[in-house]
Amino acid sequence: MATTITMPQLGETVTEGTVAQWLKSVGDSVDKYEDFVEVSTDKVNAGVPSPVTGTIRELLVKEGETVATGTPIAVIDEVGAASAPAPAPPATSAAAAAPAPRAAQPSPSAPSPNGSPAPAASAVSELELEGALRGASPAVRRLAREHRIDIRAIKGSGSNGRVTADDVLAAARTGAPTPHAPAAAAAATVPPGTRTSTYAQPIPGTSISLVQARKIIAERMVESKHTAPHAWSMVQIDVTNVWKWRAREKDRFERETGYKLTLLPFFIRAVVESLAAFPLMNARFVPATAGGPPSIYVNDEVNIGIAIGLPANLVVPVVRGADKLSIKGLAVKGGELIDRARKNKLGVDDLAGGTFTVNNNGANGSWASAPIINGGQAGIVTMETVLKTVVVRDDDSLAIRSMMNSCLSLDHRVVDGYVASGFLAELKRRLEAMGPQGDL
Amino acid sequence: MAVVSSTNSTVMNNVEAVRATLYEAMKNDERTVILGEDVGARGNVFLITKDFIGEFGERRVIDTPIAEASIVGIAVGMAMEGLRPIAEIQFADFIYPSFNQIVGEAAKIRYRSNGEYTCPLVIRTPYGGGVRGALSHSVSIEALFYHVPGLKIVAPAFPDDVKGLLNAAIDDPDPVLFLEHKKTYRLIKGEVPDGHYTIPLGKANIRKAGTQLTVVSYGLYLHWALEAAERLAQEGLSVEVLDLRSIRPMDKTAILNSVEKTRKLLIVHEDNKFGGIGAEISAMVAEEALFSLDAPIRRLCGPDVPSMGYALPLEEEFMSSPAEMADAMRAMVKF
Numbered sequence: 001m002a003t004t005i006t007m008p009q010l011g012e013t014v015t016e017g018t019v020a021q022w023l024k025s026v027g028d029s030v031d032k033y034e035d036f037v038e039v040s041t042d043k044v045n046a047g048v049p050s051p052v053t054g055t056i057r058e059l060l061v062k063e064g065e066t067v068a069t070g071t072p073i074a075v076i077d078e079v080g081a082a083s084a085p086a087p088a089p090p091a092t093s094a095a096a097a098a099p100a101p102r103a104a105q106p107s108p109s110a111p112s113p114n115g116s117p118a119p120a121a122s123a124v125s126e127l128e129l130e131g132a133l134r135g136a137s138p139a140v141r142r143l144a145r146e147h148r149i150d151i152r153a154i155k156g157s158g159s160n161g162r163v164t165a166d167d168v169l170a171a172a173r174t175g176a177p178t179p180h181a182p183a184a185a186a187a188a189t190v191p192p193g194t195r196t197s198t199y200a201q202p203i204p205g206t207s208i209s210l211v212q213a214r215k216i217i218a219e220r221m222v223e224s225k226h227t228a229p230h231a232w233s234m235v236q237i238d239v240t241n242v243w244k245w246r247a248r249e250k251d252r253f254e255r256e257t258g259y260k261l262t263l264l265p266f267f268i269r270a271v272v273e274s275l276a277a278f279p280l281m282n283a284r285f286v287p288a289t290a291g292g293p294p295s296i297y298v299n300d301e302v303n304i305g306i307a308i309g310l311p312a313n314l315v316v317p318v319v320r321g322a323d324k325l326s327i328k329g330l331a332v333k334g335g336e337l338i339d340r341a342r343k344n345k346l347g348v349d350d351l352a353g354g355t356f357t358v359n360n361n362g363a364n365g366s367w368a369s370a371p372i373i374n375g376g377q378a379g380i381v382t383m384e385t386v387l388k389t390v391v392v393r394d395d396d397s398l399a400i401r402s403m404m405n406s407c408l409s410l411d412h413r414v415v416d417g418y419v420a421s422g423f424l425a426e427l428k429r430r431l432e433a434m435g436p437q438g439d440l
Numbered sequence: 441m442a443v444v445s446s447t448n449s450t451v452m453n454n455v456e457a458v459r460a461t462l463y464e465a466m467k468n469d470e471r472t473v474i475l476g477e478d479v480g481a482r483g484n485v486f487l488i489t490k491d492f493i494g495e496f497g498e499r500r501v502i503d504t505p506i507a508e509a510s511i512v513g514i515a516v517g518m519a520m521e522g523l524r525p526i527a528e529i530q531f532a533d534f535i536y537p538s539f540n541q542i543v544g545e546a547a548k549i550r551y552r553s554n555g556e557y558t559c560p561l562v563i564r565t566p567y568g569g570g571v572r573g574a575l576s577h578s579v580s581i582e583a584l585f586y587h588v589p590g591l592k593i594v595a596p597a598f599p600d601d602v603k604g605l606l607n608a609a610i611d612d613p614d615p616v617l618f619l620e621h622k623k624t625y626r627l628i629k630g631e632v633p634d635g636h637y638t639i640p641l642g643k644a645n646i647r648k649a650g651t652q653l654t655v656v657s658y659g660l661y662l663h664w665a666l667e668a669a670e671r672l673a674q675e676g677l678s679v680e681v682l683d684l685r686s687i688r689p690m691d692k693t694a695i696l697n698s699v700e701k702t703r704k705l706l707i708v709h710e711d712n713k714f715g716g717i718g719a720e721i722s723a724m725v726a727e728e729a730l731f732s733l734d735a736p737i738r739r740l741c742g743p744d745v746p747s748m749g750y751a752l753p754l755e756e757e758f759m760s761s762p763a764e765m766a767d768a769m770r771a772m773v774k775f
Contacts, residue, residue, distance in 0.1 A: 139703050139734040159775050165703050165734040255640055258693065 001078045003052050007061075009069040010041050010348045017041050018066040019073065020212040024056045030076060037074065040212040044348045054078040139165040147172035148196050199312040213313050224375045228285070228411040232370050235424045238432050239386055240402045242266050245435030253328070253440065259335030263404075264306070264360050265327045266434055267383050268334065271358060272302050272323040274426040281423045282355050284376045285413040296414055305354035305374055306334060308341045315341050316374060318354040328440035362386065362404065371409050378414040381427070382407045448634045455625040457599035457632050458564070459488045461606045462526065464636065466496050469524060472610070475502040476511055476528030485530060486566070486625060508534055512541035512563060516615075519561040520549060524610060532567035532619065533579045546615040547590035558613040562606070566622035568660055568710055570759050573622075574750035580659075580711035580742070585617055586688045586720070592641055593687040595619040597662040599630040601685055604639030611638060619687075621659040628663060642689035646698070650680035652773045654698040656721055657708040658684040661760065665708050668765035677773045687717055695721060696729050703734035704772050708765055713741035735775040740768050 007017045020040040030036045035047030036056065058075040061067055136144065136151060143165055144151050154171050156163035197206035199214060210218070246261055253261040275282040279298050288294040302323040305316040317337040319325070325333060340346050357374045362385035371380045384405040391401050406427060410420045452460065465472045474489060480503035483490030493501040504511050508529055515525040529535045535542075542563065549559040569578035586593055594609055594616060596602045602620070609616035647662070648669050657665045662683050669679040680698055684691065699705050705725055707718035718739035725737060740760055748758035 137734045138731045142731040159771075162775070164775075255642060 002057060003054070003076045003078055004072045005048075005051070005074045005076060007067050007069050007071045007073050008039065008048055010039060010044065010046055016066050016068050018212065019061045019063055020045055021063055022059055023047070026056050026059060028056050029079075030054060030056060036076075040216075041348055044346060044351060045212060046348075050076060052076055052078045136163060137165065140168055143168040143172070147201070148198070211312075217314055220375055221372055224373050227287075228373050228375070229413060230370075230373060230409050231412045231417065231420070232407065232409050233417070233420055233424055234368055234405055234407045235428045237404050237406055237428045238391070238401050239263065239404045241435035242431055243386065243402045243435070245437055248437065249440055253331065257328075257332050257335070259332060259339070261331055261440075262360075263383065263386070264358070265330035265334055267360075267406075267431065268304050268306075268319070268322060268330050268358055269327045270427050270430040270434065271356070271381060272304065273430050274423050275302055275356060276323065277426050278419055278423040280415050280419050281378050281410075283378050283414050284355075285378075285411055299355040301353070301355060303353045303355045305357040305377075306337060307357055307359040307371075307374075307380075308338055310341065310344075315346060315351065316354060316357060317341055317346055317350045318352065320353060326440060331440070356380070358383070361407075368405050368407055370407065373409050373411055377411070379408055379410040379420070379423075381424075449631040450634060451629055452599050452632050453626050453629045454596075454599050454602050454620065455486050455488060457602040458606065458620060459490075460632070461603045462489065463492070465524075465526070465607070465610050466492065466500065468636070470500075471522065471524040473500050473502065473518060473523050473525045474528065475504055475515060475525060477504055477506055477530045479503060479528050484528065486622075508536075508538040509541055512538035512546065512561075515561050515563070516541055516546050516549070516559055519546075519559045519615075520557045524560055526562045526564060526610065529563060529565040531573075531577050531622075532565040532581045533576045535563075535565060535581055538563075539584075542585065542591065542615070542617070543588050547588050550614060551590060559615050560610075560613050561615045562609045562612075562618055563615070564606075564618045564620060566620045566625070568621040568623055569748050569755060570623040570660060572750065572752070572755060573748075574755075575747045577622075578748050578755075580709075582617075582619060582687050583711050583716045586717060590614065592616040592689065593619065594641060594685065595621070595658045595687055596685055597621070597624065597659055597683055598628060598647075599632045601639060601645070601683070603632050604637055605641065605685060607636060608638040608641050612641060616641070619659070623660050624663065639685070642686045642691055644685055644691035644694040645683045646680060646694070647683045648679070648681040650678040650702065652678045652702055653704045653706060653769055654680050654682060654695070654702045655706045655708060655765075655769065656682045656684055656695060656698075656718075658687065658717075659710065661708045661710050661765075664760065664762045665765055667762040668769055671762070671766045672769055672773070675770070677770065679769050679773065684717075690720070690724075692724060692728070695725065699725055699729050700732045703732055704775070705733070705737045706740065706768060706772055707737070708740045708760065708768075710742050710759065712744050713739055714744050716741055735772055738768060738772060740765060 010017060017039045018041065019037060021038040023038060024030055024036040030050045030053065032051065032053040033049045036050045037048050038045055039048055054076045056074065057077045060075070061073045067073065140151065140163055147168065149168055149171050151163045151168060154163050154167050155161070157167055158164040197203040197208050199208055202208060242263070246263060246266065250261040253259070282302055283296050283298040286295045286297050301321065303318045303320045304322040305318045307314065307316050319330060319333050319337065322330060337346070337350060340350070354374060354377065356377055357380040359371050359380060359382045361369045361371070361382040365385045367384050369382050369384065371382055373380050384407065386402050386404045388400055389403040390398055391403065393399055406424065408420055408424055462474065466474070474492065478485055479489045480493040480498060480501050483492065489501060511527050511529065515527040518525040529538065546559045546561055549557050567580050571577070582593055582595060585591055592612065592614060594605050596605045606618060609618050648666055650669065655665050655669065662681070665681050669681050672679050680702055682694060682698055707721050709717055711717065718741055722737045722739065725733070742758060745758065748755045
């Protein structure tokens with residue numbers, strides 16, 4: 001019996017998906033619940049599990065193609081029913097849909113203790129990798145995937161010749177088998193071709209083929225910079241008191257919640273209060289369409305995106321209803337999102353619906369920056385590094401204060417300097433009024 | 441970490457550390473009350489409260505009848521009304537009659553009264569085997585209680601932790617079950633900082649750093665795990681030993697950080713394996729760090745039998761040993 005698989009709906013607000021990568025080819029067998037395709041929407045990649053055990057008969061959508069949810073993307077012949085005549089497949093499939101003979105599959109050879117000969121010097125295909133990974137520990141699987149290593153080419157140093165996580169890392173480092181391998185296994189040396197230049201591990205003199213997420217980042221950045229005329233402004237904020245407040249609460253907070261208490265939730269709190277005073281900063285420009293003239297839509301929700309840089313990606317998870325959360329609530333929600341972002345576990349809905357973005361840019365010492373607006377928003381504001389600075393106070397005395405710059409990029413179609421500087425002044429006033437004590 | 445107000449320290453064993461800490465608590469805070477079987481005239485069966493009754497009087501050092509439900513029940517009332525009771529269950533094996541008072545009352549007071557009342561109660565009890573204690577003086581009880589939200593459980597292994605954690609338990613506004621492994625009472629000696637200090641509940645401690653395997657343990661077995669890890673070090677194998685110290689709240693971060701470093705996890709405890717502390721740790725690591733694991737998680741725990749027998753071979757069969765732990769560690773490092 002043939003089962004037609006459709007593009008799944010990944011998240012409530014999602015209406016289409018892109019086939020990022022087929023993990024199976026026509027003729028491959030697939031187990032029930034085994035991922036057979038990687039689908040990407042916005043910035044999330046998700047594997048889609050097969051609902052049945054069987055053989056891939058047909059792939060209906062090309063890699064990189066975007067289709068509406070519910071569109072058929074593949075046909076799978078269920079196991080045990082293959083001999084029965086398949087019902088007429090969807091219109092797009094034709095005679096070419098004849099299942100490839102199973103013998104055409106690469107046989108998934110188990111890692112051999114003697115070091116089986118290395119596969120051809122070409123880059124490891126997904127398929128070969130899949131076969132090679134069978135029986136490997138979760139850590140080995142993850143590392144082999146990350147470093148594009150064919151573990152069949154490695155001599156395992158574990159019990160019964162098992163390839164260990166350290167073996168994979170050693171192979172990734174040296175491009176050669178681990179020192180445990182006998183000289184006779186020299187043939188098993190990982191050919192240089194098996195190492196592919198990636199964004200996380202760039203190799204000089206090579207090109208990196210972009211994963212879907214990086215393609216989208218590139219498109220979005222260009223789009224924002226081209227369509228939204230960026231203007232920029234900066235204020236200097238005295239965070240001495242809020243810094244003291246944080247210092248007083250941080251140990252207890254971490255003990256109680258498991259999350260680190262950073263300056264971020266205090267900052268977000270001040271941002272949402274300032275957005276309430278300047279609703280135009282929480283708006284978006286709606287271009288003219290055939291249906292009507294251009295307009296500015298003022299959002300009723302305050303959803304704050306937090307820009308998080310990862311080694312190979314940039315994600316902006318969203319704290320929804322940020323105006324309804326206390327500093328403590330923001331800290332927990334923010335901590336949770338950052339945690340999941342770092343573990344690559346963000347869901348589609350975590351990334352959707354942002355109305356304004358905060359970028360904590362100061363962690364590595366940046367003193368000022370000109371961020372690019374997240375498309376469809378009026379602005380993005382940064383937290384730069386906190387520096388102890390000698391300041392001259394109103395009465396001409398000198399004081400040592402903890403100062404932080406905050407930089408704002410704004411969409412000049414939505415707001416002018418008047419509103420933007422009012423917003424920044426409000427942000428400064430509110431942050432400087434926080435602490436040195438109080439309830440989180 | 442420990443907030444130490446003095447840089448001097450004194451060498452003492454675990455039982456002396458309990459005694460010294462209780463003495464300071466009695467001296468420093470009039471609200472502190474000790475109650476239990478034989479804690480007064482007899483000065484406790486391990487002489488922990490010897491002479492306390494003479495110095496602090498029988499209104500603050502209370503000999504109770506052999507009635508554990510009453511001991512904890514009365515202590516709950518004292519705690520709710522502003523005293524700082526430290527109740528003693530003479531041996532953990534006798535704690536069962538007070539299960540309702542601990543689980544049904546103490547742990548739920550704060551929730552039940554919508555925060556109006558708290559229950560700053562410490563229940564101390566000696567537990568564990570290896571002392572020919574047979575059916576009624578050998579049991580481990582932590583897994584019976586760690587399922588219960590609202591209850592904190594502490595099981596220190598070293599004298600400095602005994603003092604810091606007991607002080608933290610006494611200061612804590614909610615009920616704390618304080619478990620003292622009786623075989624370590626006089627066996628384990630160590631430097632204990634002078635003066636008052638606390639160690640936060642819920643923080644584990646790396647007692648030995650290593651790179652090839654994480655071993656999580658507590659109590660007596662923690663010492664044996666350290667001994668086994670030392671043996672492996674001589675073979676050139678590097679094992680990290682994490683002293684859980686607090687069973688609940690559990691220091692997930694410390695466990696996950698260590699496992700992400702070593703990629704292998706062995707949990708060692710004396711309490712029965714089925715549904716034990718190791719089961720929770722295993723599940724948590726499988727949920728949070730599966731893709732860091734380079735070997736199946738392993739638990740080396742008490743067998744699922746009702747008790748350890750009095751006969752030495754039966755006790756030895758129940759208890760693990762440094763040698764057995766070393767074998768398990770070696771197999772995992774070499775996996």
